Amino acid sequence: MAEGEKLIPINIEDEMKSAYIDYSMSVIVSRALPDVRDGLKPVHRRVLYGMHELGVRANTAHKKSARIVGEVLGKYHPHGDTSVYDTMVRMAQEWSLRYMLVDGQGNFGSIDGDSPAAMRYTEARMRKISEDMLADIEKDTVDHKLNFDDTLKEPTVLPTRIPGLLVNGASGIAVGMATNMPPHNLSEVVDGTVAYIENRDIDIDELMTYIKAPDFPTGGTIYGYDGVKEAFHTGRGRVVLRGKANIEEVNGRECIIVEEIPYQVNKADMIKKTADLVNDKKIDGISTIRDESDRNGMRIVYVLKRDAIPNIVLNKLYKYTALQSSFSVNNIALVNGRPEMLNLKDLIHHFVEHRHDVVVRRTKYELKKAEERAHILEGLIIASDNIDEVIALIRASSNADEARAKLIERFELTEIQAKAIVEMRLRQLTGLEQDKLRAEYDELMKTIEDLKDILDKEDRRMDIIKEELLVVKDKYGDDRRSLIEYAGGDLSIEDMIPDEKVVITISHAGYIKRTSLTEYKTQNRGGVGQKASTTRNEDFLEHLFVGTNHQYMLFFTQKGKCFWMRVYEIPEGAKTSKGRAIQNLINIEQDDKVMAFICTQDLKDEDYINNHYVIMATKNGQVKKTSLEQYSRPRTNGINAITIREEDELLEAKLTTGESQVMLALKSGKAIRFEEAKTRPMGRNASGVRGITLQSKNDEVIGMIAVDDMESNILVVSENGYGKRSSLEDYRVTNRGGKGVKTISITEKTGNLVAIKNVTDEDDLMIINKSGIAIRMAVADLRVMGRATQGVKLINLKGNDSIAAVAKVMKDDEDPELEDENIDNESATENGTTLDNTTKNED
Numbered sequence: 001m002a003e004g005e006k007l008i009p010i011n012i013e014d015e016m017k018s019a020y021i022d023y024s025m026s027v028i029v030s031r032a033l034p035d036v037r038d039g040l041k042p043v044h045r046r047v048l049y050g051m052h053e054l055g056v057r058a059n060t061a062h063k064k065s066a067r068i069v070g071e072v073l074g075k076y077h078p079h080g081d082t083s084v085y086d087t088m089v090r091m092a093q094e095w096s097l098r099y100m101l102v103d104g105q106g107n108f109g110s111i112d113g114d115s116p117a118a119m120r121y122t123e124a125r126m127r128k129i130s131e132d133m134l135a136d137i138e139k140d141t142v143d144h145k146l147n148f149d150d151t152l153k154e155p156t157v158l159p160t161r162i163p164g165l166l167v168n169g170a171s172g173i174a175v176g177m178a179t180n181m182p183p184h185n186l187s188e189v190v191d192g193t194v195a196y197i198e199n200r201d202i203d204i205d206e207l208m209t210y211i212k213a214p215d216f217p218t219g220g221t222i223y224g225y226d227g228v229k230e231a232f233h234t235g236r237g238r239v240v241l242r243g244k245a246n247i248e249e250v251n252g253r254e255c256i257i258v259e260e261i262p263y264q265v266n267k268a269d270m271i272k273k274t275a276d277l278v279n280d281k282k283i284d285g286i287s288t289i290r291d292e293s294d295r296n297g298m299r300i301v302y303v304l305k306r307d308a309i310p311n312i313v314l315n316k317l318y319k320y321t322a323l324q325s326s327f328s329v330n331n332i333a334l335v336n337g338r339p340e341m342l343n344l345k346d347l348i349h350h351f352v353e354h355r356h357d358v359v360v361r362r363t364k365y366e367l368k369k370a371e372e373r374a375h376i377l378e379g380l381i382i383a384s385d386n387i388d389e390v391i392a393l394i395r396a397s398s399n400a401d402e403a404r405a406k407l408i409e410r411f412e413l414t415e416i417q418a419k420a421i422v423e424m425r426l427r428q429l430t431g432l433e434q435d436k437l438r439a440e441y442d443e444l445m446k447t448i449e450d451l452k453d454i455l456d457k458e459d460r461r462m463d464i465i466k467e468e469l470l471v472v473k474d475k476y477g478d479d480r481r482s483l484i485e486y487a488g489g490d491l492s493i494e495d496m497i498p499d500e501k502v503v504i505t506i507s508h509a510g511y512i513k514r515t516s517l518t519e520y521k522t523q524n525r526g527g528v529g530q531k532a533s534t535t536r537n538e539d540f541l542e543h544l545f546v547g548t549n550h551q552y553m554l555f556f557t558q559k560g561k562c563f564w565m566r567v568y569e570i571p572e573g574a575k576t577s578k579g580r581a582i583q584n585l586i587n588i589e590q591d592d593k594v595m596a597f598i599c600t601q602d603l604k605d606e607d608y609i610n611n612h613y614v615i616m617a618t619k620n621g622q623v624k625k626t627s628l629e630q631y632s633r634p635r636t637n638g639i640n641a642i643t644i645r646e647e648d649e650l651l652e653a654k655l656t657t658g659e660s661q662v663m664l665a666l667k668s669g670k671a672i673r674f675e676e677a678k679t680r681p682m683g684r685n686a687s688g689v690r691g692i693t694l695q696s697k698n699d700e701v702i703g704m705i706a707v708d709d710m711e712s713n714i715l716v717v718s719e720n721g722y723g724k725r726s727s728l729e730d731y732r733v734t735n736r737g738g739k740g741v742k743t744i745s746i747t748e749k750t751g752n753l754v755a756i757k758n759v760t761d762e763d764d765l766m767i768i769n770k771s772g773i774a775i776r777m778a779v780a781d782l783r784v785m786g787r788a789t790q791g792v793k794l795i796n797l798k799g800n801d802s803i804a805a806v807a808k809v810m811k812d813d814e815d816p817e818l819e820d821e822n823i824d825n826e827s828a829t830e831n832g833t834t835l836d837n838t839t840k841n842e843d
Contacts, residue, residue: 065123267298
């Protein structure tokens with residue numbers, strides 16, 4: 001050991017603690033977190049101040065980036081050159097900063113993640129907005145500190161007129177904490193700040209009427225407002241961002257066109273990962289992805305397969321790719337050198353306090369300078385009033401010091417005034433210059449008075465802050481780029497599919513489609529209807545159902561199997577299209593076919609599934625009740641719903657609450673009504689109990705209804721177009737298993753019974769013939785009559801046509817009831833296709 005040295009043993013644990021705390025505080029305060037006042041981290045501040053010192057303003061020529069980096073590195077920022085250059089590059093990227101601070105020339109990277117050119121190739125200068133962040137810095141508005149080697153001074157904060165932290169946000173990872181602050185729209189931030197200045201007690205909800213949400217440089221859509229609200233109120237929240245996508249037809253193919261992507265998403269990576277998902281069959285329906293972006297804007301084209309449903313593909317893109325991402329807001333910034341979590345009002349408050357401090361210091365500086373100048377002018381005016389004496393006195397002096405001393409003694413001047421008089425130029429002796437001196441002095445006295453008034457009155461200082469902010473808004477304010485979709489929430493696949501009413505039709509041959517209910521029009525009783533579907537030879541529509549897009553579909557087949565599907569997954573088709581084969585949508589056996597289907601609400605809702613039942617009926621009159629809960633866990637190959645006996649098949653399945661009354665109707669015109677409670681719940685594999693006794697071997701059950709509303713009427717329809725509506729009370733409640741009572745007089749003219757429905761005046765009726773013609777009519781047009789009558793003609797049938805399916809449709813309150821003219825039967829063309837239906841008012 002060298003002489004004079006000694007070892008001091010220290011506890012390694014204590015040393016680690018103190019060293020780590022020093023390091024972490026250094027990272028927190030001097031590197032990773034922005035200052036709440038100007039919104040800048042030290043490196044950003046040093047880059048801007050370095051450019052300011054170099055004189056690289058917005059109105060000067062660009063300077064080599066290496067020159068600027070060298071300046072910042074050598075004078076203020078003792079770290080790697082990469083950190084400085086990367087910072088400067090980011091400040092010049094339009095997709096990184098909402099309001100760019102640096103004007104770059106050359107290759108500054110791209111949104112695809114391309115690297116910028118090396119700093120020896122690129123050039124940069126300040127933008128106008130950066131000059132406003134440095135305005136008045138020479139007027140002692142902010143504190144300066146020594147740089148790393150104590151040779152120069154650098155500002156601890158900029159005297160910014162721009163609310164930098166709010167408009168450009170910040171992100172940084174410190175030790176034990178991080179910050180992630182979103183950018184906002186400058187015009188909105190200024191309006192919010194002005195509102196705060198006018199009313200210090202303004203609450204956050206009121207501020208949110210001005211500053212509505214973050215506003216990202218890459219645009220996109222803010223999906224859901226809860227996260228924004230939480231972030232503004234607490235300083236933490238999750239803002240969900242979606243790219244801006246439209247569905248367009250390009251060269252006859254449907255395409256999803258993306259024109260904006262979420263903030264901080266790498267476009268090239270997003271496209272590559274999407275392509276991988278398509279190749280791995282995680283996303284179906286996309287045939288090609290093209291990036292057609294150019295200097296005019298972004299355009300990513302997803303070309304869809306012919307049978308794809310654009311909304312579902314788009315939802316999958318949102319769900320599985322970066323086309324939807326979330327921005328986790330974490331508003332931590334340095335307040336007086338300490339990290340704090342800040343809400344919206346705190347951020348505005350600290351900015352206004354900083355501006356107030358800057359205005360006070362600037363005013364004091366200007367007052368001091370004005371008073372100094374006034375003091376000199378007072379001396380010059382004295383000299384000009386006694387100019388001959390002053391000249392004689394100076395001429396008689398041997399040197400300047402003696403002249404100054406004589407002047408001070410003779411005119412009672414100060415050292416500064418005497419010096420100014422001695423250094424006066426001869427031209428200031430002219431009469432014009434003397435008048436100028438007096439005018440300048442009078443002007444200065446007014447300025448001094450005004451500056452003192454500013455220092456005395458806080459209101460005036462606040463008015464100045466407001467005026468300067470409004471000037472900033474005029475200069476740099478722009479429209480929002482990010483749209484706000486207030487209704488959004490956590491993403492589920494159906495989010496962008498409107499939950500509208502749809503008509504689901506299934507043909508005899510097993511073709512299914514969904515069509516918007518608005519495509520169908522109401523007609524009066526006796527019309528011939530419109531063409532509803534193009535079917536294959538000898539095929540006809542057998543089932544028709546009305547539901548909404550977000551509901552769940554349970555399909556029950558002839559053999560007693562149950563399959564599961566969402567309504568929006570059923571392919572959409574126009575009113576005249578034939579739809580898709582069910583076999584292609586669910587794994588149904590070749591010789592099986594769908595007989596019944598139920599639309600249910602959310603099958604993940606425990607209360608809902610435990611309080612609802614599925615009641616089933618077979619052609620031979622068996623009935624069975626099972627809890628809906630048993631059907632809430634779907635399998636792709638289907639599950640057993642009921643065990644079907646030989647020579648029987650499942651006919652109908654209905655959703656009930658357990659307290660309904662069940663009615664079964666036979667082809668022969670008989671019907672039975674019994675309490676659902678008479679049927680106990682059974683497991684999925686049971687085959688049920690007897691519901692009605694058949695009249696003969698040829699007889700069979702044609703329909704089942706579950707009645708909840710005891711005020712509703714019973715509507716029955718026969719195959720030749722006759723129907724009637726009778727009161728529920730006409731059918732007495734009996735035990736299940738009986739023979740039933742007469743519901744309609746069956747004659748050769750009426751044909752066998754084909755449908756039974758429970759209806760009210762609020763319902764519409766949809767009837768479809770085997771030839772594919774549909775008619776929609778209001779139930780209110782049918783009068784209530786006794787159960788033993790044969791009814792009235794509901795639809796005029798041509799030739800050997802007969803009724804295939806009957807469904808009731810809820811009236812849409814928003815649509816006015818349509819009063820279509822009765823259409824002459826002869827106006828239908830021979831092949832039963834559409835007629836020119838003239839309507840008084842279009843649907």
